Amino acid sequence: DTAVSQTPKYLVTQMGNDKSIKCEQNLGHDTMYWYKQDSKKFLKIMFSYNNKELIINETVPNRFSPKSPDKAHLNLHINSLELGDSAVYFCASSQGSLNTEAFFGQGTRLTVV
């Protein structure tokens, strides 16, 4: 069983479209994250949820809206996609938000054309 799974693995879409990336973890963790890795390979945190509550929002544009229906899921919805949104998006989870290791998904490569 994959601990943190993301779908889809690849996503190609046109500018202006709305798309969602789903993330599920089966580790029983309380905290989930979204990270963005751009073409320069920098990994930047976007959001963090703890028990379905948003605890970190790193000045991400309003077009990005995370949703956590339960603590095992953290989905990322992106409106009005732009070329600059092209990146690899990683979901992660950890048990609590203090000093615990995080487990990452395999990533979703989003390409906006």
Added chain:
Amino acid sequence: DAKTTQPPSMDCAEGRAANLPCNHSTISGNEYVYWYRQIHSQGPQYIIHGLKNNETNEMASLIITEDRKSSTLILPHATLRDTAVYYCIAPGYSSASKIIFGSGTRLSIRP
């Protein structure tokens, strides 16, 4: 969150020990040091973490200096599969702590 500094790249011969240094001179007393790695096209992978004492697990050893201002990750017998970017992170200890990745060290293992 303490700032960490790592060399941009290193290489090591297969079968030898790879020693990856990290400076975290502004680390506070309660901040752990974490190491992750990212193998090409995969998600980051947790390796090890520690506070004051040296730590060892099945993947690596972590040596933290007594003043806690620096640490070294040791891969005792590097293999080609250890080629990756290695990140040293000190995420802090507040409820808003977050894992912030720097540029890391690109480790190349040569045959």
